[in-house]
C-alpha cells in the first residue's frame with residue numbers, strides 16, 4: 299500500500315504511485331476451505347457422477363431448504379436461467395398480458411430474462427432507498443401486466459407486504475429477484491419465502507457462491523415440480539419428455555462448493571460487518587459522499603458497500619472519482635448505470651419511460667470493494683483518498699480534463 303495522498307501529484311492519474319499495488323475488486327469471490335472442497339472433488343471423481351440430480355445437488359438443496367426455511371428449493375446453473383424458468387412457469391396464458399413490471403434500477407439480467415421469454419419489461423421507478431417504488435408500480439399497472447418482479451437490491455427487502463398486496467389485487471404472480479439477498483431477513487422472516495417464487499444468484503461475485511449457480515425458492519409444491527422438469531429439458535422419466543424444458547441444471551462441483559460455502563456463512567457475515575463498520579469510520583465526516591446503510595445490518599449479509607455522491611456536487615464528480623480510484627487500483631463500480639431502460643434493446647424502443655429517481659441514482663452511485671479480499675487498513679486508505687479527492691475535486695478535474 300502506498301502512503302496517504304497529501305498533494306495532487308500523489309494521485310496516480312497525476313503521476314503518483316497507485317494506492318495499491320494489486321487491484322481491489324468489487325465482487326472478488328469469497329472462498330471456502332480448500333481441503334473441504336478437495337475432499338468433495340475426490341468423492342465426485344470416485345463416483346463419476348458429475349451432474350444431473352446427483353448426490354451433492356440433493357444434499358445442497360436439502361441444506362438450502364433448511365437455511366432458507368422454505369418448502370422447496372430448486373438449484374439451477376445461474377440466476378438468469380432461474381428467472382427465465384420462473385417467468386415462463388408463472389406467466390399467464392393470455393397473450394395480451396406481456397408486461398412484467400420491474401425496476402429499471404437492477405442488473406440487466408432481471409429484464410433480459412423476461413425479454414428472452416418473449417415478454418416486454420415495463421420499467422418502474424425506484425425510491426431513494428434504491429428499491430422498487432410500490433406507488434410507481436401501482437400507477438403503471440394495467441391490463442397488459444403479466445407479472446410483478448421485485449428486486450431485493452443490495453439485499454434490502456423489497457416491500458414484501460406492499461408488493462404482495464398489489465399482486466393480489468391485480469391477480470398477477472409476484473416474483474422476487476433475490477440475487478443479492480442470500481442470508482437476509484425481513485421482519486424476522488428469511489428472504490426466500492416471499493412472493494410466488496424467489497430466485498437467488500450464487501455467481502462468483504456474490505456473498506455466497508457456487509462458482510456459477512443459483513436457486514429458486516418457493517412454497518408451491520406444484521411450481522417446484524414443474525421447475526424440476528423444466529430444469530432437465532422437460533424430462534419426467536427416461537425417454538419421456540412431458541413439457542418444454544431447458545438445461546438449467548447445477549453441476550455437482552457447484553453443489554459441493556455450495557455445501558462447503560455454507561460452512562463459511564458466519565465468518566463471511568462477520569467479515570462483511572467488520573468492513574461496513576470500517577467504511578463508516580473511513581468515510582465519516584467526509585462531506586460529499588454518504589453510505590446507503592442496510593436497513594438492519596443484523597439482518598443483512600452487508601455484501602455491498604453502496605455510497606451516494608452528494609447531489610449538490612457538480613455532475614462530473616462521480617465519474618471523476620471512479621476514474622481516479624481505478625487509477626489507484628480501487629475498482630469501484632457504478633452498478634447499475636445507466637439503468638436497464640437506457641440499455642439495449644430497451645433504449646431503442648420509444649417512448650423512454652420517465653424514471654427520475656433511477657436516473658439520479660445512476661448518476662451518483664458508487665459501489666466500493668468489500669468481502670474477504672479487503673481489510674480495514676485498506677478501507678481506511680480508501681477513505682483517506684476519497685476525502686482528499688472530494689476536497690480537491692475541482693482542481694483534479696482541471697488537471698486531468700482541462701477545459702478548452
Ligand code: T4K
Pocket residue numbers: 323324325326327376377378379404405407408449475477478498499500501502503511512629633
Ligand atoms: N439479478 C441481479 C440483481 C443480479 O445482480 C445478477 C447478477 C443477476 C440477476 C444474474 O445472476 P447470475 O445469472 O449471474 O447468477 C457481475 C456478475 O457477473 C453478476 O452475476 C452480478 N449480478 C453483477 C452485479 O455483477 P459484472 O459485469 O460486474 O462482472 P465482472 O466480470 O466485472 O466481475 C466483477 C468483479 O469481480 C471484476 O472486477 C473482477 C472480480 N471477479 C469476478 C469473477 C467472475 C473476480 O475477482 N473473480 C471472478 O471469478 O457482473
